[in-house]
Amino acid sequence: MANPKVMCNVVECKYNEAAKVCHAGEIQVTKHHAEARTTEATDCSTFEFGDGKEKV
DSSP: OOOOBOOOOTTTTTTEETTTTTTTTSSSBBBBSOOOOOOOBBOOTOOOOOOOOOOO
């Protein structure tokens, strides 16, 4: 599966192009709680709660 385009609205980041697309070589998404169940608990606005099992 091809990687999707990574959208970004953090214009202060050097990897942000045209204030909308991220061109970093990799992305690290962080959670702010031991168990994330909401978008607000992460730095990922497309987060949706799943079954908690790692996808390989």
